[in-house]
Amino acid sequence: MTEEITVIPGDGIGQEVTPAAVEVLEALEVDFAFQEAEAGDYVRSETGEALPEDTYDLVASTDATLFGAVGETAADVILPLRDAVDSFVNVRPATVYPGVDAVRPETDLVFLRENTEGVYSGHEDRLSDDLSTLTRVVTSSASEQLAAFACEFVEDNGYDGFHVAHKANVMRETDGRFRDSVVSVADERGVETEEVLMDAFATHVCLDPTQFDVVVCPNLAGDVLSDLAAGLVGGLGMLPSANIGPERGLFEPVHGSAPDIAGEGIANPAATIISAAMMLEHLGHDEEGKRVRDAVEGVLEDGPRTPDLGGDASTADVTDAIVDRL
């Protein structure tokens, strides 16, 4: 059965790395039908709106979406699109890829970030000339859904358990609810959990990242702590991510649109291609996902390499080399 995939290249290098990932997917024996859709700064400058309704509808109805990168309009595009796939979890691995110079080479983490609430579903009010408020939202149901996913993730991937990062010593009611909901689901399923305050996590992950494997976090904590881990593994450049919902997902590299090198044909497509591997795995094509990952790692090891990794190859050279290895 044909699976329908929305492809949103977006701005800047998104226009280069997304077609590269599609090329890799097309080289596999998987029955995908790709539909390209528009979003980003360039769309806003033409129409006033960064995210066309058509794009939203396509993402909300196709089997999966591969997303490149957008510029200044990132929040206007990516937050509604996470919503379009009803994404309750953002999966963010932070590992060191071959050829990357890492601050902490032993880092090997996966963040499971709550993807709907916290300050992100926050309702903001301007109450006076001096005062604004934001209503941070935490529900047991969203926390439990995240926890159920985390338990499966831990079981499927052979981990012992997971850490729950929070700031319940200050946000007693909201992060208290988050922590209690997550821990109680894990307890029921017999999955071990350990709590860690998010500020303490920030210190300890620098001192010794091997203390942690899977880290379950509220939305903003996950945003910041996963970006911290990205710093430890040498930057956002190679990191993939998956926004998972009950029926569909959206897969995106963590890096941005890199306007400084856009248009030169030298962007590193690895993060987007690894995001495409996460998409394959999510759709049940585990073997193909693994083939893509192995091909990317092989090329990272042996070259050719793009300039960000010290080489002088183009996006096309690297993509061809990955396709050759499949």
Added chain:
Amino acid sequence: MTEEITVIPGDGIGQEVTPAAVEVLEALEVDFAFQEAEAGDYVRSETGEALPEDTYDLVASTDATLFGAVGETAADVILPLRDAVDSFVNVRPATVYPGVDAVRPETDLVFLRENTEGVYSGHEDRLSDDLSTLTRVVTSSASEQLAAFACEFVEDNGYDGFHVAHKANVMRETDGRFRDSVVSVADERGVETEEVLMDAFATHVCLDPTQFDVVVCPNLAGDVLSDLAAGLVGGLGMLPSANIGPERGLFEPVHGSAPDIAGEGIANPAATIISAAMMLEHLGHDEEGKRVRDAVEGVLEDGPRTPDLGGDASTADVTDAIVDRL
């Protein structure tokens, strides 16, 4: 004129390092009258309340407070005490001290953390069995007061300007207000500012901490990002901090009560003694502050050293050595 100093040793190693810092202060020619006050886990276990009213009143009326560390009751003690001194800014330097093994030895940062609002002044509600909310608060007045302090800090210490870290792409109204208020005060005073998203800061400070000097943040962002920087400089162990209000301040090491080594007489008193140097400077005793800092650094260079730094000296040995060098 005698200055009155409240001293709160607290729990665990707080009982060891705080008297050490007082010993150093007593060795100077400064007219301080010390009054000891109680707070912490041990007080709660005796009376049910971690922070006695008497302690609060003393902190709210004396010239300055030197605070050691408390255990589980940290939030119940330190948050009201920040309030007792009307502290609008938490000053958190993150630098590498001699003898400390740092992840990023070139790190040299000062965080100026908003100390009254954000999620910390948050009102929390349990709206249903499933749903809790927290109201995050940002005012222009608090942001401007922080910014005015930051401008003076930058001018007094010879920096070019400061970074403003925030998440205004998501918290548009509240962090937008924070950012706009801070930037407009700095613009008026001719102090340069540069914005940085808090998640991007987390990545970039790992990759190259020398990009940043002074970082002005909302309350929770300052908590997490300063703890991240603490990780980069080798841990919380040596870091001092100052909670500054319009008329008084509270000075505390960033480390906790370290129950694992409490009572052994081997705790490193450096962070508390450097916090005492910040207190001296805040009270206008700049020369004495400098003498204390130099003495601490000399001892860190040449020893004796406590076990956390690979030595076998006691808290008393190190304190005596510091006093000898004054």
